[in-house]
Amino acid sequence: MNKTKIWLSSPHMGGTERDFVNEAFDTNWVAPLGPNVNNFEVDIQEYLKEDVHVAALSSGTAALHLGLILLGVTAGDEVICQSMTFSASANPIVYQGATPVFVDSEEDTWNICPIHLETAIKDRIAKGKKPKAIVAVHLYGMPFKVDEITAISKKYDIPILEDSAESFGSEYKGRKCGTFGAISILSFNGNKIITTSGGGALISKDKEIRDKAIFLATQARDDAPHYQHSHIGYNYRLSNISAGIGRGQMQVLQKHVGYRQDMNAFYKKIFKDIKGATVFVEPSSDYVSNHWLSCVVINSNEASFTTEELRLALLEENIESRPLWKPMHMQPVFKESPFYGTHVAQSLFENGLCLPSGSNLTNEDRVRLTNVIQKFL
Numbered sequence: 065m066n067k068t069k070i071w072l073s074s075p076h077m078g079g080t081e082r083d084f085v086n087e088a089f090d091t092n093w094v095a096p097l098g099p100n101v102n103n104f105e106v107d108i109q110e111y112l113k114e115d116v117h118v119a120a121l122s123s124g125t126a127a128l129h130l131g132l133i134l135l136g137v138t139a140g141d142e143v144i145c146q147s148m149t150f151s152a153s154a155n156p157i158v159y160q161g162a163t164p165v166f167v168d169s170e171e172d173t174w175n176i177c178p179i180h181l182e183t184a185i186k187d188r189i190a191k192g193k194k195p196k197a198i199v200a201v202h203l204y205g206m207p208f209k210v211d212e213i214t215a216i217s218k219k220y221d222i223p224i225l226e227d228s229a230e231s232f233g234s235e236y237k238g239r240k241c242g243t244f245g246a247i248s249i250l251s252f253n254g255n256k257i258i259t260t261s262g263g264g265a266l267i268s269k270d271k272e273i274r275d276k277a278i279f280l281a282t283q284a285r286d287d288a289p290h291y292q293h294s295h296i297g298y299n300y301r302l303s304n305i306s307a308g309i310g311r312g313q314m315q316v317l318q319k320h321v322g323y324r325q326d327m328n329a330f331y332k333k334i335f336k337d338i339k340g341a342t343v344f345v346e347p348s349s350d351y352v353s354n355h356w357l358s359c360v361v362i363n364s365n366e367a368s369f370t371t372e373e374l375r376l377a378l379l380e381e382n383i384e385s386r387p388l389w390k391p392m393h394m395q396p397v398f399k400e401s402p403f404y405g406t407h408v409a410q411s412l413f414e415n416g417l418c419l420p421s422g423s424n425l426t427n428e429d430r431v432r433l434t435n436v437i438q439k440f441l
């Protein structure tokens with residue numbers, strides 16, 4: 065039997081990436097600036113529309129960190145953060161000396177729950193501190209409840225830092241994810257929907273914010289012939305080599321989103337008649353997920369198997385799958401942080417599984433997946 069590894073999500077080159085990288089070498093733009101960086105930013109702006117301004121950075125985490133700084137988050141502040149997410153959504157809050165306040169998910173999109181969010185804001189204000197920002201995440205490519213969360217953000221005048229690391233290409237009511245926050249971020253890590261091998265972007269409709277992000281990302285150098293500094297700076301700019309990969313990837317982004325959506329349809333079909341198994345799909349036509357990762361939730365009361373048994377059966381055949389993100393309020397490192405909610409995120413973590421979802425999976429891979437899963441079931 066063919067036992068080559070089937071990955072959850074692996075890099076998928078379109079073909080022209082190398083041309084842009086070669087161009088960087090040929091013109092000696094081997095630096096964290098250059099034509100690929102500028103053109104990659106323009107490509108992203110044109111894709112997202114809504115007149116956004118983009119700063120290409122070294123990672124999504126760096127983008128989140130600069131986003132918090134630009135929203136004025138400093139030591140002693142509190143920042144609300146969706147609990148169910150990757151730790152990189154929350155870590156930069158701590159880099160700033162601020163405290164994360166975690167909020168549970170709702171069941172439709174698995175993202176930040178509007179009801180618990182408002183409870184948290186009211187309670188933090190009553191306790192004497194108004195949160196400085198709301199970190200909301202479009203998990204696995206599924207847009208969060210944009211209208212509801214935006215309404216709360218406006219009502220309490222607390223800006224949204226939109227973590228779109230997993231949702232490049234997703235849409236809510238016809239608008240692209242990455243255009244809904246006061247500041248938004250993307251990630252181009254190796255496992256994301258497109259990759260620059262490592263990289264990220266900060267997005268804002270406010271050009272001044274983008275310009276400040278680039279200033280801070282390039283060591284905060286004042287305008288002077290010598291090295292003059294009035295701010296603490298960072299080395300967070302994307303390299304021109306990486307940006308070359310990004311330009312090539314932008315040419316295939318929409319096609320790759322389509323392949324991932326096809327993978328979701330594939331799993332929907334496989335699990336259609338399986339008792340207690342639910343594949344994660346859009347709650348209504350307002351939502352278009354890029355289906356960065358397809359996920360299935362197993363209701364242990366109804367199903368004849370557990371999530372862990374399914375994971376091990378796949379592993380046996382050299383197929384990678386993984387439990388959903390373990391919520392931040394359950395993580396040892398964040399055990400002192402406040403949490404608002406019940407057990408929605410926890411239950412998703414305990415019963416959900418991410419399935420191989422790469423845009424580069426072949427028909428042969430799909431046959432193998434079908435055989436393994438059907439044999440197991």
Ligand SMILES: *Cc1c(COP(=O)(O)O)cnc(C)c1O
Nearest residue numbers: 123124125150152153229251253
């Ligand atoms: C990947 C990811 C990040 C971090 O992006 P990097 O580019 O890896 O630093 C942040 N948030 C979420 C939800 C992610 O999945």
